[in-house]
Amino acid sequence: MQPASEPPEDTGSDQWRRLHPLSPLLRSGRALIAALAIVANQIRVAVDEPLLAATLVVVCVFVAGSYGYLAHRYTGYKTSANHLEARVGMVFRSTRRVPLTRLESVDIVRPVFARLFGLVEMRVELASNAGSEIVLRYLDEQDADVLRSVLLRRVRHAAFDSIQEPGSDARIDDRPAERGIVTVPFGQILLGYGAARVLVPVITCGWLALIVGAVSPTAGLTVLVAGAVSLPALLLAVGKVLDGLHGFTLLESDEGLIVRRGLLTQLTQRVPRHRVQAIRMEEPLLWRPFRRKRLIVDIAGYRGNRPDARAETAVLLPIAPPEVIDLVLVRVFDDLRFDGSTFTMAPRRARWRLPLRWQSLAVCWTQRHAIVRSGVLKRKIDIVPHVKVQSVRKTQGPWQRRLDLASLHIDTAGVTIKVSANHRTESDVDELIWASRRHDELSRSRNVL
Amino acid sequence: MKRRPVEGSISGGRIGEPAPDRGDAAEMLKVQTQWMEDFKPLARAARIYWGAGSVIATLAFAAVLIPLSFLENEAAGWAMLVLLAAAAGVGWWITGRRWSSWGYAERERDLLIRRGVLVRRLVVVPYGRMQFVEVRQGPLDRLFGLASVRLHTAAAATDAQIPLLTESEADRLRERLTELGEAYAAGL
Numbered sequence: 034m035q036p037a038s039e040p041p042e043d044t045g046s047d048q049w050r051r052l053h054p055l056s057p058l059l060r061s062g063r064a065l066i067a068a069l070a071i072v073a074n075q076i077r078v079a080v081d082e083p084l085l086a087a088t089l090v091v092v093c094v095f096v097a098g099s100y101g102y103l104a105h106r107y108t109g110y111k112t113s114a115n116h117l118e119a120r121v122g123m124v125f126r127s128t129r130r131v132p133l134t135r136l137e138s139v140d141i142v143r144p145v146f147a148r149l150f151g152l153v154e155m156r157v158e159l160a161s162n163a164g165s166e167i168v169l170r171y172l173d174e175q176d177a178d179v180l181r182s183v184l185l186r187r188v189r190h191a192a193f194d195s196i197q198e199p200g201s202d203a204r205i206d207d208r209p210a211e212r213g214i215v216t217v218p219f220g221q222i223l224l225g226y227g228a229a230r231v232l233v234p235v236i237t238c239g240w241l242a243l244i245v246g247a248v249s250p251t252a253g254l255t256v257l258v259a260g261a262v263s264l265p266a267l268l269l270a271v272g273k274v275l276d277g278l279h280g281f282t283l284l285e286s287d288e289g290l291i292v293r294r295g296l297l298t299q300l301t302q303r304v305p306r307h308r309v310q311a312i313r314m315e316e317p318l319l320w321r322p323f324r325r326k327r328l329i330v331d332i333a334g335y336r337g338n339r340p341d342a343r344a345e346t347a348v349l350l351p352i353a354p355p356e357v358i359d360l361v362l363v364r365v366f367d368d369l370r371f372d373g374s375t376f377t378m379a380p381r382r383a384r385w386r387l388p389l390r391w392q393s394l395a396v397c398w399t400q401r402h403a404i405v406r407s408g409v410l411k412r413k414i415d416i417v418p419h420v421k422v423q424s425v426r427k428t429q430g431p432w433q434r435r436l437d438l439a440s441l442h443i444d445t446a447g448v449t450i451k452v453s454a455n456h457r458t459e460s461d462v463d464e465l466i467w468a469s470r471r472h473d474e475l476s477r478s479r480n481v482l
Numbered sequence: 483m484k485r486r487p488v489e490g491s492i493s494g495g496r497i498g499e500p501a502p503d504r505g506d507a508a509e510m511l512k513v514q515t516q517w518m519e520d521f522k523p524l525a526r527a528a529r530i531y532w533g534a535g536s537v538i539a540t541l542a543f544a545a546v547l548i549p550l551s552f553l554e555n556e557a558a559g560w561a562m563l564v565l566l567a568a569a570a571g572v573g574w575w576i577t578g579r580r581w582s583s584w585g586y587a588e589r590e591r592d593l594l595i596r597r598g599v600l601v602r603r604l605v606v607v608p609y610g611r612m613q614f615v616e617v618r619q620g621p622l623d624r625l626f627g628l629a630s631v632r633l634h635t636a637a638a639a640t641d642a643q644i645p646l647l648t649e650s651e652a653d654r655l656r657e658r659l660t661e662l663g664e665a666y667a668a669g670l
Binding site for chain 2: 333428470
């Protein structure tokens with residue numbers, strides 16, 4: 034592998050580059066629609082006095098157009114050797130200057146209106162603060178690609194510096210090759226996310242109305258009406274979820290996985306392999322007959338050895354059959370040796386503590402990973418690599434002490450997935466902690482990240 | 483459908499049952515004795531600090547309740563006195579238990595902190611995961627010459643705090659842990 038040569042400087046990088054001319058039109062898209070709605074409302078007046086209406090329309094268009102044009106003239110971006118600068122606004126100007134080494138990620142978003150014209154929105158996010166980002170609306174797709182590759186080179190330089198051993202070579206591509214892994218068909222998403230979330234409340238409401246109606250018909254009717262009134266809100270919420278998951282595609286690049294999803298707004302999420310803190314496999318009750326599961330990952334950022342403020346949770350697979358789940362799991366944790374059968378259950382005496390749930394608690398410790406199963410209605414399997422464990426806690430309440438049980442908690446840098454092996458024999462917990470520390474140290478001494 | 487659980491194996495043995503013919507007896511011994519480290523206690527002054535706190539709280543109650551009960555009648559007054567004296571004694575004893583339940587042990591690669599009387603907790607923090615060490619000292623602590631040490635890792639849930647050590651010990655711990663943290667520093 035040869036070290037990469039310095040990328041050629043972007044032509045005209047000292048000058049301000051404008052965004053696409055259609056941008057102001059698209060940015061004021063919503064305002065335009067609202068204005069049109071108001072105008073349509075006043076159509077009656079317009080018919081009576083066409084001259085006045087026409088004058089008003091012309092004046093409005095002129096004012097809006099000139100403001101938009103002037104604002105557009107003053108909005109732009111500029112890349113230099115070390116910085117990315119973006120300026121916005123004519124009356125209220127704002128300039129943001131970002132050192133390229135602080136760049137975290139460069140994402141391309143395709144809102145639905147922009148897509149009609151072949152334009153994209155570019156979001157540049159910074160390492161330290163989740164709030165500080167630069168959003169360029171809207172760029173021609175080609176310009177966006179050029180800008181993105183220039184920026185990503187710099188980002189990758191910095192990222193590679195922090196995770197490679199000093200002295201080793203790094204191959205830095207212009208654009209990492211992306212290989213598709215799987216696309217989740219929308220039918221499954223619709224059934225898994227839409228059907229259950231709409232049908233269950235509707236059926237519950239119906240049953241409730243029947244039961245209450247048997248007692249007093251007016252009360253039953255009230256329940257029905259209340260349900261009908263909240264139905265649009267429910268449909269909207271479900272629609273949002275479905276929109277976010279539409280066209281879910283999982284791709285793989287050298288650095289990790291990439292998630293592309295969304296209908297109205299296309300999102301691209303990057304899941305770098307070395308930043309995955311934990312994975313959770315969820316199997317809701319209604320999916321169990323179909324053997325479908327969901328994969329969620331916890332990602333935590335870092336710069337060198339210090340952690341970032343940004344940690345997030347991403348859906349890796351919204352709904353998938355077991356074969357696909359196994360495939361993707363191996364892509365994320367390539368040293369995962371787990372076939373789902375060698376679980377060790379909680380001891381029988383745990384039934385005094387959790388009579389209904391104790392049988393679902395189980396753990397499996399492998400050489401590299403800690404795997405914990407829990408949950409009755411929504412079965413969860415959490416997988417944490419031993420090297421990602423930040424601290425381990427053992428707790429024992431008075432009731433547990435009576436029964437000679439203890440609980441194990443694994444703390445990771447992720448935010449959502451909290452891994453706990455509850456109500457195991459105390460000596461079990463001791464052994465699990467010991468094994469986790471041992472495996473972690475062995476992995477580190479072999480310099481495996 | 484009930485499936486018989488397959489016994490997994492961690493470090494070569496069966497979980498939940500002592501393996502009679504385990505290959506690595508030395509290993510088993512290490513596992514069983516891993517918590518029998520020398521846990522260092524908190525500062526002696528901390529015991530008095532907490533104990534005094536509970537006695538003062540009882541006294542505050544006494545200052546109000548005893549005169550009131552004496553106003554009722556003498557017997558009630560004496561009864562209340564005895565009751566509150568007993569409460570003070572119990573409070574002293576409880577803070578003593580609490581004090582002795584705290585302990586920390588610096589091992590080769592990680593730090594152990596244990597605490598709790600009713601709910602016993604133990605946290606293991608590997609040196610390589612420590613992001614930074616914080617030493618805190620409230621105004622009252624300063625009077626007694628005490629300080630508390632708090633470790634931070636990348637996980638928000640890490641609950642690694644040692645309250646009320648002597649100032650010198652707190653400083654020593656901070657220096658040592660910062661050194662070890664950088665020596666064993668591990669990325670995320």
